[in-house]
Amino acid sequence: MDTNQWFVETYNGSALMIRVKNTLFDHRGIQHIQIFETESFGKMLVLDGKVQLTERDETFYHEMLVHVPLFTIDNPEKILVIGGGDGGTVREILKHNPSEVLMIEIDRDVVDACRKYIGVDRGSLDDERVTVLFEDGIEFVRNSNERFDAVIVDGTDPNPVSKSLIEEEFYKSCSRITKKIFSTQSQSPFAQGDYLREMLSNIKDAFPHVSIYINFVPTYPSGLWSYIIASNSDIKVDMDVLVKRWEERQINTVHYNPEIHYASFMLPQWLKESVKEILH
Numbered sequence: 348m349d350t351n352q353w354f355v356e357t358y359n360g361s362a363l364m365i366r367v368k369n370t371l372f373d374h375r376g377i378q379h380i381q382i383f384e385t386e387s388f389g390k391m392l393v394l395d396g397k398v399q400l401t402e403r404d405e406t407f408y409h410e411m412l413v414h415v416p417l418f419t420i421d422n423p424e425k426i427l428v429i430g431g432g433d434g435g436t437v438r439e440i441l442k443h444n445p446s447e448v449l450m451i452e453i454d455r456d457v458v459d460a461c462r463k464y465i466g467v468d469r470g471s472l473d474d475e476r477v478t479v480l481f482e483d484g485i486e487f488v489r490n491s492n493e494r495f496d497a498v499i500v501d502g503t504d505p506n507p508v509s510k511s512l513i514e515e516e517f518y519k520s521c522s523r524i525t526k527k528i529f530s531t532q533s534q535s536p537f538a539q540g541d542y543l544r545e546m547l548s549n550i551k552d553a554f555p556h557v558s559i560y561i562n563f564v565p566t567y568p569s570g571l572w573s574y575i576i577a578s579n580s581d582i583k584v585d586m587d588v589l590v591k592r593w594e595e596r597q598i599n600t601v602h603y604n605p606e607i608h609y610a611s612f613m614l615p616q617w618l619k620e621s622v623k624e625i626l627h
C-alpha cells in the first residue's frame with residue numbers, strides 16, 4: 348500500500364513527524380504493530396502508535412541499552428532480556444560472546460513481523476546460544492530460580508499491558524535473579540520525566556546501587572533518552588577499566604565507545620535536580 352504521508356507521534360502538545368513511503372505490515376493483536384518504509388530513516392517499527400525503532404538510529408538506542416551494562420562487568424556469560432522482540436538488543440549482546448542468552452517476549456507477532464520485514468536482529472535470534480520464549484516477562488522473573496550475570500529490560504512505554512513492568516514487585520524479582528548488573532530503558536527525561544522518576548524510585552527500592560545515564564535517540568520523543576542501571580554491588584564507571592575491556596572484546600559499534608559510556612553518566616543540572624530526592 349502506497350501512503351506517502353506523514354507518520355505522527357504526539358506527546359505533550361508536540362509531535363514527531365516522519366515521512367512514510369509505504370506500509371509493509373499493519374496488524375492488531377496484543378499490540379497494534381506497524382512497520383513502515385520511511386523516506387529518510389529506513390524501515391520503522393511502531394507499536395501502539397509509538398516509534399520503537401528506525402533503521403537509521405536504532406543502534407544509538409540498542410548499543411547504549413546493552414554495552415553500558417555489559418562493559419560494566421567482567422565475563423558476561425548468561426544474559427536475560429525482557430522484551431526486545433525486534434532482536435536488536437540480542438544482536439548487541441552476542442557481540443560480548445556470552446554462553447547463553449534468554450529472551451522473554453510477550454508478543455510473538457512482533458518477533459515474526461520484525462524478522463520478516465526488518466531483520467534488525469541480523470540472524471541473532473537464530474543463534475544456537477539464544478533461546479526465545481513467548482511469555483509474560485513479569486511472570487517469568489517472578490517464578491525464575493535461575494540467576495543471570497545481566498538482566499536487560501527492553502520494554503515499551505508504560506501502558507495498561509506493560510504497566511507492571513515498571514512496578515516495584517517486578518524490579519524486586521529482577522534483583523533476586525541478577526548476579527551482576529541490571530539495566531532498563533527509562534523513557535525521555537525531558538518529555539516523560541514522571542515515568543523516569545517512577546521507575547527510578549521503584550528500582551531504588553529493589554537494588555542498593557542505582558544510576559541514570561542518557562544519550563540521544565533522534566526518533567524518540569524529544570530525542571533525549573534515559574536508561575537506569577542497577578546492581579547489588581557498586582557500579583563502577585572507571586575509564587581505564589572500560590578502555591581495557593573495549594580493547595579486549597574488539598566490538599564494532601556505530602554509537603558506543605568508552606568515552607560515550609563515561610559521558611552518558613554526566614547529567615544536566617535540571618535532570619539531577621529532578622531525581623535528587625529519589626537518589627540521595
Ligand code: AG3
Nearest residue numbers: 397398399431502503504567
Ligand atoms: N523500546 C523503547 C522505545 C520507547 C519509545 N517510545 C516512544 N516512541 N514513545 C524500544 C524497543 C527497541 N528494541
